[in-house]
Amino acid sequence: MKKWLSMMAMIAAAMFSFGGAPAHAEEEAVLDRAPNNADNFASLQHGAQMFVNYCLNCHSATLMRYNRLTDLGISQKEIQDNLLFTTDKIGNTMSIAMRPDDAKAWFGASPPDLSVEARARGRDWLYTYMRSFYRDPTRPTGWNNRVYENVGMPHVLWTLQGIRDARFTTETDERTGEKVKRFVGYTQVTPGALSNVDYDSAVADLVSYLSWMSEPAQQTRKRLGVWVLLFLALLSFLAWRLNAAYWRDIK
Incomplete structure (x- = not known):
C-alpha cells in the first residue's frame, strides 16, 4: 500500500513536467567522476532499492526482470517482500502502471525507459546530474538542474539532499562580448535526511546499479x-x- 501511495504521489508531482524540451545552458557543466562500485554487492543492492523506491514510479526498465536481481545476492523472498509492487510477479519486467499512450497524453512525452540509460548517457553524467538539482520558482516543478537545464523532471531525491539554491553571476565573454551567466555554487536552504557525503554515496550506489542494469553480464x-x-x-x-x-x- 505504501509503495502504491508513493507511486501515485510521484505521478502527481510530475504530471505536467516531462513534456518540455531543455534549453541550452549558458555555461556547460563540468562532470564529476562517478565512483566505480561495480564489484560492491552492498552498493548495488542499495542502488536497486533506491531505483525501485524513487525511479520506478515514473520510469520503466523493461529490459530488466526482477528475478535478475538475484545476481546481486538478493534472495527471491527479499525481492518479493521489499522490491515488488502489489501486482508484480518476480518474473516480470520492471514496467510501470502508466501506459505509454496515457503518459504521452498527460506529460506530452513518455518518461524514458532507464534500461540502458547508463550506457547512453554515461556514469559520470548521471552521477553529476542527480547531484545538480536546485530550487527554481520559474519552473513548473519548482526545480532546475545544472547539467540538464530546464529539465522537466522534478527532484525526486530532495528529501534526501534537502533544498538548495544555485548562485550565478553575469560576466562578459571576452571573445564575443556577450553577457554570460556563470555558475558560482549552491546555497543549502534546508537540510535533507542525509549529509552531503552520504547523499553523494547514495547517488553513487544508484548510478552503479543503473550501470549494472544496462549490462548485467558486464562483469x-x-x-x-x-x-x-x-x-x-x-x-x-x-x-x-x-x-x-x-x-x-x-x-
Whole structure:
C-alpha cells in the first residue's frame, strides 16, 4: 500500500513536467567522476532499492526482470517482500502502471525507459546530474538542474539532499562580448535526511546499479575477456615456438 501511495504521489508531482524540451545552458557543466562500485554487492543492492523506491514510479526498465536481481545476492523472498509492487510477479519486467499512450497524453512525452540509460548517457553524467538539482520558482516543478537545464523532471531525491539554491553571476565573454551567466555554487536552504557525503554515496550506489542494469553480464564478460586474452597469449607463444622449430632444419 505504501509503495502504491508513493507511486501515485510521484505521478502527481510530475504530471505536467516531462513534456518540455531543455534549453541550452549558458555555461556547460563540468562532470564529476562517478565512483566505480561495480564489484560492491552492498552498493548495488542499495542502488536497486533506491531505483525501485524513487525511479520506478515514473520510469520503466523493461529490459530488466526482477528475478535478475538475484545476481546481486538478493534472495527471491527479499525481492518479493521489499522490491515488488502489489501486482508484480518476480518474473516480470520492471514496467510501470502508466501506459505509454496515457503518459504521452498527460506529460506530452513518455518518461524514458532507464534500461540502458547508463550506457547512453554515461556514469559520470548521471552521477553529476542527480547531484545538480536546485530550487527554481520559474519552473513548473519548482526545480532546475545544472547539467540538464530546464529539465522537466522534478527532484525526486530532495528529501534526501534537502533544498538548495544555485548562485550565478553575469560576466562578459571576452571573445564575443556577450553577457554570460556563470555558475558560482549552491546555497543549502534546508537540510535533507542525509549529509552531503552520504547523499553523494547514495547517488553513487544508484548510478552503479543503473550501470549494472544496462549490462548485467558486464562483469562476467570482463572476467571471460581476461581468460581469452591469456589463452591467446599462450597460443601465440606455442605458435611462435612451433614456427621456430619448423624453420630450424630448413637451410
